[in-house]
Amino acid sequence: MVKVPGDKSISHRALMFGALARGVTRIRGLLESEDVINTAKALQALGAPVEQVGDEWHVTGRGIGGLSQPESPLDFGNSGTGARLMLGIIAGNAVTVQMVGDPSLSSRPMGRVLKPLAQMGLEVDDGRDRLPLTAHGSAELVPIEYVLPVPSAQVKSAVLLAGLHTAGATTVVESEPTRDHTERMLGYFGAAPEITDKDGKRYITVQGEPDLTARDLSVPVDPSSAAFLAAAAAIVPGSDITIEGLLMNPTRIGFYETLREMGADITFSNHRDECGEDVADMRVRHAPLMGINVPGERAPSMIDEYPILAVVAAFADGRTVMEGLGELKVKESDRLAATVAGLVVNGVDAVADGDTLIVTGGDGVKGGGTVKTHLDHRMAMAFLTMGLASREPVTVDDTTMVATSFPAFMPLMRGLGARFSGEGAEA
Numbered sequence: 159m160v161k162v163p164g165d166k167s168i169s170h171r172a173l174m175f176g177a178l179a180r181g182v183t184r185i186r187g188l189l190e191s192e193d194v195i196n197t198a199k200a201l202q203a204l205g206a207p208v209e210q211v212g213d214e215w216h217v218t219g220r221g222i223g224g225l226s227q228p229e230s231p232l233d234f235g236n237s238g239t240g241a242r243l244m245l246g247i248i249a250g251n252a253v254t255v256q257m258v259g260d261p262s263l264s265s266r267p268m269g270r271v272l273k274p275l276a277q278m279g280l281e282v283d284d285g286r287d288r289l290p291l292t293a294h295g296s297a298e299l300v301p302i303e304y305v306l307p308v309p310s311a312q313v314k315s316a317v318l319l320a321g322l323h324t325a326g327a328t329t330v331v332e333s334e335p336t337r338d339h340t341e342r343m344l345g346y347f348g349a350a351p352e353i354t355d356k357d358g359k360r361y362i363t364v365q366g367e368p369d370l371t372a373r374d375l376s377v378p379v380d381p382s383s384a385a386f387l388a389a390a391a392a393i394v395p396g397s398d399i400t401i402e403g404l405l406m407n408p409t410r411i412g413f414y415e416t417l418r419e420m421g422a423d424i425t426f427s428n429h430r431d432e433c434g435e436d437v438a439d440m441r442v443r444h445a446p447l448m449g450i451n452v453p454g455e456r457a458p459s460m461i462d463e464y465p466i467l468a469v470v471a472a473f474a475d476g477r478t479v480m481e482g483l484g485e486l487k488v489k490e491s492d493r494l495a496a497t498v499a500g501l502v503v504n505g506v507d508a509v510a511d512g513d514t515l516i517v518t519g520g521d522g523v524k525g526g527g528t529v530k531t532h533l534d535h536r537m538a539m540a541f542l543t544m545g546l547a548s549r550e551p552v553t554v555d556d557t558t559m560v561a562t563s564f565p566a567f568m569p570l571m572r573g574l575g576a577r578f579s580g581e582g583a584e585a
């Protein structure tokens with residue numbers, strides 16, 4: 159049984175909802191990674207105490223609109239989720255906040271959240287749409303109806319969080335379902351949104367100024383982190399691993415559906431509910447894999463898993479065609495370009511054609527190349543995993559960013575038999 163840490167998306171939200179509720183929220187299984195700790199520090203600086211108590215994290219909520227002026231800039235490090243969701247919260251409080259991030263985060267588009275938040279009343283100095291920026295929240299936000307121009311749970315969540323700070327009903331319309339942890343957590347904290355499906359679109363409406371009540375919650379295992387272990391088991395002959403308590407939310411498990419279609423031996427057991435989310439235990443055993451077509455509609459349910467899926471595809475027989483990957487270009491790096499480059503430098507036949515990624519496998523993977531990770535944790539973990547099954551070692555140029563989402567990655571992999579050398583830069 160392998161213990162994989164808690165889900166990053168749910169961890170950010172558990173801290174944020176804890177800060178917006180009344181009372182003390184106690185969180186078990188919080189992902190203690192750099193991204194999540196930066197969110198905890200930001201909330202603390204905004205006047206909602208966050209403390210570690212044994213193996214729990216306690217957040218003392220300030221109620222909707224109850225946050226206070228921070229004394230210094232808030233640093234979101236590498237985290238798009240932290241920065242974008244917090245913008246939704248900052249928007250609804252009468253505070254002025256300087257937001258900064260690392261070079262990767264500072265190059266990512268913030269206009270996608272700033273545009274709807276500006277309609278609601280948030281002001282940003284000099285019309286900036288990248289970090290660093292200075293945001294002026296307001297105690298008088300106005301509700302809006304917003305049609306998402308991109309399939310993004312971060313944009314959806316920022317607008318819904320801001321909507322909680324208005325005196326009316328805010329609706330987000332999405333045409334492709336994205337991860338729904340914000341909606342579920344709203345329900346768990348006592349303010350379930352109204353969700354209706356009409357003409358192939360989903361309408362999510364929150365009522366402003368709800369009373370959120372502090373809750374105890376336990377964070378399920380992150381399917382995006384577990385994907386590296388599952389992939390390793392799928393490509394390394396003789397593997398057989400079981401991961402306990404995996405988050406099975408249908409908006410998150412496209413990677414596992416895809417691996418199964420490729421022929422991977424994956425079974426789920428002991429399905430149960432944990433704090434409003436479905437979880438199960440997952441067993442993965444090595445089996446021969448074949449290339450498949452992965453439809454674009456599936457992309458939101460596995461958006462962070464494409465680098466590792468592309469690595470798995472390199473070990474599958476034939477072509478794997480992955481469509482609809484436009485959003486990969488605006489992650490911690492341009493993951494479409496970086497994945498192709500990492501595969502090619504290790505002797506794999508891979509090309510990007512517009513928003514489509516095509517990887518042809520068949521004869522194993524040569525390896526021997528050095529992969530540029532561009533401050534991107536998923537690039538580092540995907541290619542370290544590739545090195546476990548390639549003929550020659552794979553080198554990655556930097557492993558420090560792994561700590562943003564999965565600090566236990568290298569020790570866990572070592573525990574399963576992986577050998578990394580050179581301070582872990584080679585697999």
Ligand SMILES: O=C(O)C1=C[C@@H](OP(=O)(O)O)[C@@H](O)[C@H](O)C1
Binds near residue numbers: 168239309312337485
């Ligand atoms: O809402 C979230 O927690 C996340 C949403 C996704 O981003 P987008 O909403 O930008 O697609 C995902 O890539 C990110 O790792 C986490």
Ligand SMILES: C=C(OP(=O)(O)O)C(=O)O
Binds near residue numbers: 462489536
């Ligand atoms: C895209 C990711 O995270 P974020 O947007 O929060 O930086 C990720 O973890 O792969």
